[in-house]
Amino acid sequence: MIDWAALGDENVALLRRYLAIDTTNPPGNEIAGARFLAEVLARDGIATEIAESAPGRANLVARVVGDGSLGGIVLHHHIDVVYADRRYWTVDPFGGVVKDGYLWGRGALDMKSTGVAQLAALLAIKRARIPLKRDLILLATADEEAGSAFGARFVAEQRRSWLNGAEYALSELAGIDHDAGYRAPLGIIIISEKTGLPLKLTARGEPGHGSQPWPDTAPHRLVRALGRLLAAERPPRVLPEIAEYFRQLARVLPEADAAGYEDVEASLREPSFRARFLANRQHAALVRTTFAVNILKASEKINVIPPEAVAEIDCRMLAGDDPGEILAWVRSVIADERIEVTTVRTPKVPNLSPPDTELYKALADSLRVRMPGAVIAPGILTGFTDNWVFRSLGLQGYGWSPFVLDEGEYRRIHGNDERISVENVRLGARAYTEMLLAVAAA
Ligand SMILES: [Zn+2]
Numbered sequence: 001m002i003d004w005a006a007l008g009d010e011n012v013a014l015l016r017r018y019l020a021i022d023t024t025n026p027p028g029n030e031i032a033g034a035r036f037l038a039e040v041l042a043r044d045g046i047a048t049e050i051a052e053s054a055p056g057r058a059n060l061v062a063r064v065v066g067d068g069s070l071g072g073i074v075l076h077h078h079i080d081v082v083y084a085d086r087r088y089w090t091v092d093p094f095g096g097v098v099k100d101g102y103l104w105g106r107g108a109l110d111m112k113s114t115g116v117a118q119l120a121a122l123l124a125i126k127r128a129r130i131p132l133k134r135d136l137i138l139l140a141t142a143d144e145e146a147g148s149a150f151g152a153r154f155v156a157e158q159r160r161s162w163l164n165g166a167e168y169a170l171s172e173l174a175g176i177d178h179d180a181g182y183r184a185p186l187g188i189i190i191i192s193e194k195t196g197l198p199l200k201l202t203a204r205g206e207p208g209h210g211s212q213p214w215p216d217t218a219p220h221r222l223v224r225a226l227g228r229l230l231a232a233e234r235p236p237r238v239l240p241e242i243a244e245y246f247r248q249l250a251r252v253l254p255e256a257d258a259a260g261y262e263d264v265e266a267s268l269r270e271p272s273f274r275a276r277f278l279a280n281r282q283h284a285a286l287v288r289t290t291f292a293v294n295i296l297k298a299s300e301k302i303n304v305i306p307p308e309a310v311a312e313i314d315c316r317m318l319a320g321d322d323p324g325e326i327l328a329w330v331r332s333v334i335a336d337e338r339i340e341v342t343t344v345r346t347p348k349v350p351n352l353s354p355p356d357t358e359l360y361k362a363l364a365d366s367l368r369v370r371m372p373g374a375v376i377a378p379g380i381l382t383g384f385t386d387n388w389v390f391r392s393l394g395l396q397g398y399g400w401s402p403f404v405l406d407e408g409e410y411r412r413i414h415g416n417d418e419r420i421s422v423e424n425v426r427l428g429a430r431a432y433t434e435m436l437l438a439v440a441a442a
Contacts, residue, residue, distance in 0.1 A: 102420060201334070202342070365438065
């Protein structure tokens with residue numbers, strides 16, 4: 001009923017056009033991307049609404065309606081991309097180039113490819129007139145790469161009706177990791193992301209001349225406080241979903257590396273495993289609240305002892321972390337009442353969607369079809385995505401893509417020569433469509 005070869009060709013053509021639209025943020029200019037999507041959808045009689053959150057900063061919604069017996073699925077992607085430094089690219093990052101079996105361009109993975117796979121699925125389902133029990137809501141947003149104020153957060157605050165009746169939200173940054181060193185491909189479905197609790201430590205003291213220092217100057221107090229913070233070990237906390245992630249990872253890692261990963265919580269009690277595990281930055285960040293001291297400010301002149309010294313710390317929380325408890329812990333390990341500990345902005349409390357919903361199961365099944373033999377695991381991102389916004393509105397949100405990638409491709413995200421294989425784009429349209437039909441067809 002659906003001509004998959006034709007849909008695959010169409011998806012390649014759509015992605016080439018989309019990649020050729022420069023939506024570098026800043027300034028974003030997402031309106032150009034939104035108009036492209038609107039034009040494509042209009043050809044198949046799908047109405048769209050575009051809302052500009054600021055001049056040129058556009059968000060778009062389109063809905064293919066079901067019978068309403070089950071909740072809708074928001075298929076969202078961000079139109080904006082990060083800056084591409086042309087000097088380091090071998091092709092024009094906005095040329096829509098097809099070369100060596102790949103589509104090249106900024107956004108090829110992050111995340112216009114996912115956006116057009118969602119678009120192609122919507123078009124295919126609409127054309128085939130397949131009755132649905134869930135609404136499918138295509139949502140394209142601005143500004144994900146710079147804080148989402150003009151995008152997902154604008155939609156949440158000012159276009160909430162766009163999400164009416166929705167139960168699920170699907171976004172980005174997952175897929176099948178076909179790493180050469182793995183015993184089997186690993187398919188990841190993102191269920192949560194760590195969120196920031198940016199901290200500011202301010203030490204104040206008597207100013208003076210640099211030629212006559214004393215122990216309690218503001219910078220000296222601050223440095224000692226930071227030393228105590230970095231030396232303090234906050235105990236690891238293994239979420240059940242993270243334990244499951246490592247249990248599945250153990251099935252694909254080379255056997256020599258997998259020891260202990262079947263039960264990370266128990267293994268972390270062994271000093272040798274613990275040291276080895278925590279030495280892996282990514283793994284360590286999945287079981288801990290992290291603190292990165294990234295901004296330090298004190299005197300402007302080397303011979304002036306300043307009245308104030310400030311450190312800003314990029315603290316990241318896992319689901320279940322309590323901002324108030326973390327602040328209290330930081331104050332207790334710093335143990336200096338004269339250092340003020342504050343949050344730079346209102347914390348985003350992390351949220352998580354369970355890996356046992358009907359949609360999660362369909363996502364997992366789809367990955368097994370896309371790559372037979374793949375091991376499937378839930379994942380938590382250490383970085384941030386728009387899905388946090390939609391989960392905070394009560395939707396179950398997952399990051400998912402039907403793409404098979406090796407480690408070399410992942411490194412190009414936000415890097416040089418970002419690309420996606422033509423095969424991924426072709427097969428991705430079908431995989432996305434079939435996955436949606438599995439959960440939404442009446
Ligand atoms: Zn992205």
